[in-house]
Each structure stands twice: as C-alpha cells, then as structure tokens.
Amino acid sequence: MKLEAELPHSAREPRMTRLARAVLGRQPIGLAFGAPYALFIAVLFAYPLGLAVWISFHRYFFTAPGVSVARPFVGLANYRAVFADPEVLRSFLNILIFLVINVPLTVGLSLLLATALNAAIPFRAFFRACFYVPYVTASVAMVAVWLFMFSSGGVVNSVLGPLAPVPSWLVNQNWAMPSIAIYVTWKQLGFFILLYLAALQNVPKELYEAASMDGASWWHRLRSVTIPGVRTVTTLITLLAIIVGANLFTEPYLLTAGGGPNGKSASPVLLMYQTGIEQNHPDFASALGIILVIGVLLIVGVQRLLQRNQT
Amino acid sequence: MTETVRTVDEVAVASEDVTAVEPRTSRSWWRLLVLLIGALVFVFPFYYMIVGSLQKQSNTSLSGVLPRPSNITLHNYGEINAALSLGKALINSGIFTGGVLLATVVFGVLAGYALAQLRFRGRSLLFVMMLLLLMVPFQLLIIPLYVLIVRNYGLGNSYLGMIAPFAINSTAVFIFRQYFLQLPKELFDAARIDGANELRILTRIALPLVRPALLTAMLLTFIGPWNEYLWPFLITKQQSMQPLAVALANYMNTVQSTVSNPFGTILAGAFVLAVPAVVLFLAFQRYFVAPNIGSAVKG
Numbered sequence: 001m002k003l004e005a006e007l008p009h010s011a012r013e014p015r016m017t018r019l020a021r022a023v024l025g026r027q028p029i030g031l032a033f034g035a036p037y038a039l040f041i042a043v044l045f046a047y048p049l050g051l052a053v054w055i056s057f058h059r060y061f062f063t064a065p066g067v068s069v070a071r072p073f074v075g076l077a078n079y080r081a082v083f084a085d086p087e088v089l090r091s092f093l094n095i096l097i098f099l100v101i102n103v104p105l106t107v108g109l110s111l112l113l114a115t116a117l118n119a120a121i122p123f124r125a126f127f128r129a130c131f132y133v134p135y136v137t138a139s140v141a142m143v144a145v146w147l148f149m150f151s152s153g154g155v156v157n158s159v160l161g162p163l164a165p166v167p168s169w170l171v172n173q174n175w176a177m178p179s180i181a182i183y184v185t186w187k188q189l190g191f192f193i194l195l196y197l198a199a200l201q202n203v204p205k206e207l208y209e210a211a212s213m214d215g216a217s218w219w220h221r222l223r224s225v226t227i228p229g230v231r232t233v234t235t236l237i238t239l240l241a242i243i244v245g246a247n248l249f250t251e252p253y254l255l256t257a258g259g260g261p262n263g264k265s266a267s268p269v270l271l272m273y274q275t276g277i278e279q280n281h282p283d284f285a286s287a288l289g290i291i292l293v294i295g296v297l298l299i300v301g302v303q304r305l306l307q308r309n310q311t
Numbered sequence: 312m313t314e315t316v317r318t319v320d321e322v323a324v325a326s327e328d329v330t331a332v333e334p335r336t337s338r339s340w341w342r343l344l345v346l347l348i349g350a351l352v353f354v355f356p357f358y359y360m361i362v363g364s365l366q367k368q369s370n371t372s373l374s375g376v377l378p379r380p381s382n383i384t385l386h387n388y389g390e391i392n393a394a395l396s397l398g399k400a401l402i403n404s405g406i407f408t409g410g411v412l413l414a415t416v417v418f419g420v421l422a423g424y425a426l427a428q429l430r431f432r433g434r435s436l437l438f439v440m441m442l443l444l445l446m447v448p449f450q451l452l453i454i455p456l457y458v459l460i461v462r463n464y465g466l467g468n469s470y471l472g473m474i475a476p477f478a479i480n481s482t483a484v485f486i487f488r489q490y491f492l493q494l495p496k497e498l499f500d501a502a503r504i505d506g507a508n509e510l511r512i513l514t515r516i517a518l519p520l521v522r523p524a525l526l527t528a529m530l531l532t533f534i535g536p537w538n539e540y541l542w543p544f545l546i547t548k549q550q551s552m553q554p555l556a557v558a559l560a561n562y563m564n565t566v567q568s569t570v571s572n573p574f575g576t577i578l579a580g581a582f583v584l585a586v587p588a589v590v591l592f593l594a595f596q597r598y599f600v601a602p603n604i605g606s607a608v609k610g
Contacts, residue, residue: 025430025433027430027509029431030429030430031425031431034433036418037421038433038437040479041440041441044456044478045440047455048452048459051455065462113346117342127346127349127350128596129593130350131350132592133592133593134353136592137357137538137588137589138588139540140559140560141556142356144559145359145363147563148359148577155359158372186353247451250541269453272451273453273545276453292451296447296448
C-alpha cells in the first residue's frame with residue numbers, strides 16, 4: 001500500500017502491480033484473508049510456545065500482581081529436575097501402560113466393528129450412531145457414570161461377584177491405569193470406526209472377489225486384503241493414541257481422583273497442573289511441557305518418515 | 312489411501328450410500344451379533360445414566376439397572392439445578408461454544424479459502440504453522456497460556472479468556488481447505504474475469520458448494536469447547552462463570568456428600584451436559600460420516 005503512495009503516476013501502474021505481486025504474491029488479498037488466523041497462531045500458539053521455552057530456562061514462580069522479582073537464568077536445571085523426579089518418570093511409565101493397552105484394543109475392536117458395519121445390514125445407521133455417541137459426549141459426563149459403574153458396590157462388581165478386584169478398579173494400584181486405558185478406548189472407538197469405515201470403502205472390491213475365487217478363508221482375506229488396505233489408518237490411530245496419551249488430564253483427575261492411588265495413574269499433564277499451578281512451580285511444569293512437545297513432534301516425524309518409506 | 316478427486320456433491324452422496332464391499336455370500340449373522348454386542352456396550356452407560364438420574368433412592372447394585380416405577384422421581388434434576396444453577400452454567404457453556412463457533416466460521420473459512428485458492432506470500436508458512444498446531448496438543452501449553460491470559464492480561468473469569476485459546480479450530484480450517492481445494496480452479500478464474508472480488512467469490516460461489524463440509528466442521532468444532540474441561544477449569548474460579556462441564560466436575564469432587572442422593576444428582580447433571588451434543592449429532596448425523604472426516608484426517 002505504501003508503494004502506491006510513492007508511485008503516483010498512472011503510467012507506472014502496471015510496473016507497480018508487478019512489483020506488488022512479486023512481493024506479496026499473485027493474490028495479495030490472501031494476506032488479508034489469512035491474517036486473523038495468522039494472528040491467532042502468533043498470539044496463542046507461537047508466543048506461548050516461546051514463553052514456555054523461556055520460562056523453562058529460568059527460575060519462575062507466580063507472585064502477587066504488581067510485584068516484580070528476579071527471574072534468574074538457570075540453564076538446564078529445570079530439565080534436570082524433571083528427569084530426576086520419580087513422579088514424572090512414573091507418569092511416563094503410566095502413559096506407556098496406557099498405550100500398551102489402548103492401542104491394540106482400539107485397533108482390534110474398531111477394525112472388527114468397522115468390518116461388521118461395512119455391509120448392507122439392517123439398522124446400519126443406528127449401529128453407527130451408537131458407536132460414536134460416547135465420542136461426542138463430554139468426558140466429565142461419562143466419567144460420572146463410570147465412577148458409579150466401577151465403584152466397589154457398583155454394577156460391574158455386582159456382575160463379577162467374587163471375581164471383582166479388591167480394592168475396586170479405580171482405587172486399585174494395579175487396575176487404575178488399565179481402567180483409564182479401557183475407558184478412553186471405549187470413549188474414542190467410534191471415531192476410529194468411522195476412519196476404518198472410510199478406508200474399507202476404498203479397498204477395491206475386485207481384491208475381495210479375487211480372494212474368494214481363490215478359495216481364501218475369512219481369516220486369509222482379512223490378513224491379505226483388509227489389513228494391508230487400511231494400514232494408513234492403523235498408523236494414524238497409533239499416532240493419535242500417542243497424542244491422546246500425552247494429553248491425558250480429565251480422566252486421571254476425575255476418574256482416579258488426581259492420578260491415584262499413589263500416583264499409579266498420574267499423567268504428565270496432570271503433573272504439569274499439580275506442580276505448575278497448584279504448587280507454584282511453573283518453570284518445572286514448562287520444562288515438562290516442552291519435553292512432551294518435543295516427544296510428540298519426534299514421534300510424528302518418525303511416523304511420517306516410515307510412511308514415506310512404505311509407499 | 313489414494314488421493315481421490317471427487318466433487319463435493321459426489322462425496323456427500325457417497326457418504327449416504329451403503330456400499331457393501333465384501334461378497335454377499337458371506338453370512339451376515341456374525342456381523343449382527345458383533346454389532347449388537349458392541350451397541351450394548353456403547354449405549355449401556357447412557358441408559359444407566361438416565362435410569363440412575365431418575366432414582367429416588369440410589370441403588371448402585373445390579374437390581375438398580377431396571378427402573379422400578381415406585382422409585383422414579385425428577386427430584387434429582389431439581390437438586391442439581393439448585394446446586395449448580397444449571398441455567399447459568401448452560402449459558403456459560405453456550406457463550407463459550409458459540410464464541411468459538413463464530414470465530415471458526417468467519418476466520419476459519421477465510422483462512423481455509425486463502426490456503427486453498429489464493430496465491431500470496433507466506434501461504435506455505437501459514438500452512439506449515441497450521442499443521443504444527445494440529446500436532447502439538449494444546450494441553451502442553453497450559454502453563455504459558457495461563458501465565459499470559461490469567462496473569463498478564465487479567466482475563467481470568469472472563470468469556471474472552473475462555474474462548475481465546477480455542478477461537479479458531481485448526482481442524483476446521485484444515486477441512487475447509489481440503490474442500491475448497493477440490494473445487495475446480497476454472498470456476499474461480501471465470502468469476503475473476505467477470506470482475507467479482509474474492510470476498511464475493513467466496514461467499515456466493517465457494518461457500519454454497521461446500522455446505523456439507525461447513526456442517527461437518529461445525530459439528531467437530533462444537534464438541535471441543537462444549538466438552539472441554541481443563542482450560543475453563545483453570546481460568547474460572549467463580550462458579551458464576553463456569554461452563555457446565557467444570558461446574559459439574561467441581562460438584563463431583565466436593566459437595567457430593569451434602570445431598571441425600573449424590574448418585575442420582577450427579578447423573579442428572581451428566582445427562583444435562585450430554586444431551587445437547589448427542590442430540591445435535593443425531594440430528595445432523597448424515598454430515599458426520601466417514602468420507603467427510605476421512606478427508607480431514609488423511610491430509
């Protein structure tokens with residue numbers, strides 16, 4: 001816009017537009033269209049990310065408003081404290097337990113249900129709706145129901161009778177984290193069924209027909225046609241499960257009463273909340289957050305590379 | 312997955328079709344059995360929520376699964392309303408969700424259109440930033456966001472502070488971009504030659520063609536803020552500002568011993584929280600289908 005003021009001659013107009021195009025692109029209006037989103041990213045993503053990095057390298061704590069305190073540079077001290085903290089290490093182990101249970105269950109069950117749905121069957125829309133209803137419902141609402149279902153005198157234990165674990169699921173050291181993994185599997189499954197369904201509909205019909213002609217069994221068709229056909233979705237689900245695991249907060253906070261018992265179901269984000277905001281160590285919590293960001297990005301990067309090599 | 316070039320209409324139609332892939336010869340009884348068991352497991356907690364919320368005397372044992380006419384009451388709904396002021400909490404949830412939806416529709420559509428159909432400097436940077444935003448979970452930035460929004464800007468206990476980190480849903484921007492990409496370039500070039508400006512092209516030509524995508528993106532955007540717990544929980548310490556999810560969770564954690572039937576009261580609150588999202592998705596379920604979402608996720 002400045003250029004226009006500097007070049008008032010109408011004779012220069014074409015050259016000016018050419019220059020503007022060279023600088024701003026063929027359709028500069030795109031800058032205006034993208035500006036609000038760019039501003040959003042800058043203010044609420046890039047800047048906070050930078051601030052998190054800064055906080056993680058300094059000694060930082062909350063003070064009363066208007067009070068200014070020294071925030072000395074401490075190098076990697078916060079990161080060292082994070083890796084030396086047994087609670088943090090425990091929370092990473094918890095996420096590993098979560099993934100070991102959640103990923104195979106999710107992949108297996110959503111593929112099974114998607115395969116079952118992928119046919120002209122009665123009440124298809126009804127079944128599909130049943131499966132994704134938990135996905136669209138607030139976790140707080142569903143957690144409330146699970147709390148009662150899995151309490152010591154709850155429905156699940158009534159059915160199991162003497163087989164019920166003591167203490168009950170959500171307050172049992174060994175069952176707290178698996179319970180969360182099973183809950184999250186149940187909650188998210190509907191979304192993954194839809195993804196598998198989309199992938200199954202892209203598998204060429206001819207492959208199944210050819211396999212049937214060759215007398216392939218149901219199991220053989222599954223192994224040599226279906227599973228390779230939906231591999232992209234399977235890797236995507238694994239990836240999304242890792243991101244969900246890195247994100248876990250509501251479930252350990254509400255379902256197992258703050259990551260209990262004894263931190264056996266604490267998640268990294270829960271620890272970020274507890275140390276950063278409840279205990280006023282935002283520097284420690286920021287370092288933990290940055291480690292998780294790097295971890296997630298590394299895993300995404302590795303997955304992208306693997307996928308590129310496969311295709 | 313192969314990149315399929317389909318027009319938007321075809322996608323919408325295909326999504327409603329029942330496409331049987333496996334040959335008819337395979338028996339379908341096992342499918343129905345698997346689906347029935349699955350449906351039971353998925354729907355039972357909802358059923359239990361309703362039954363439990365109507366119980367006069369809480370019965371958490373097996374016999375409580377079947378409703379007994381003598382034990383049915385709406386009292387629990389009155390009780391949760393008295394404890395949380397449901398109306399206010401629902402209004403807070405509504406403002407939070409509405410603000411996010413509005414910002415996403417206006418600015419997200421503009422950004423999606425620019426990313427798909429306009430050439431301008433910085434486009435690839437914007438695209439890369441969007442992908443980054445999709446990958447890095449928002450929860451990992453709660454500490455700096457809390458420092459900025461609550462401490463530095465003093466936006467704690469405000470709608471603006473609640474909405475800001477969610478304002479433009481990047482998944483929705485991505486869906487918009489994917490759908491605008493599928494529209495033929497010639498359409499836009501013709502309109503440009505006719506002298507239409509880009510805003511007019513977007514609102515009069517492009518948007519009407521991607522209506523299904525708009526609805527899919529809106530549905531996916533809706534469940535974000537409506538169901539969100541961590542962020543509004545962090546920044547609303549006054550109950551009068553809390554969305555229903557936060558108010559209910561606080562109630563679950565603290566005051567449940569003060570009422571006669573905490574079981575029924577909490578489930579009544581859970582039901583009120585769950586119903587809007589479920590009803591919305593059932594009403595618009597033909598837009599929440601695999602191809603629409605698949606196009607968003609496969610990239």
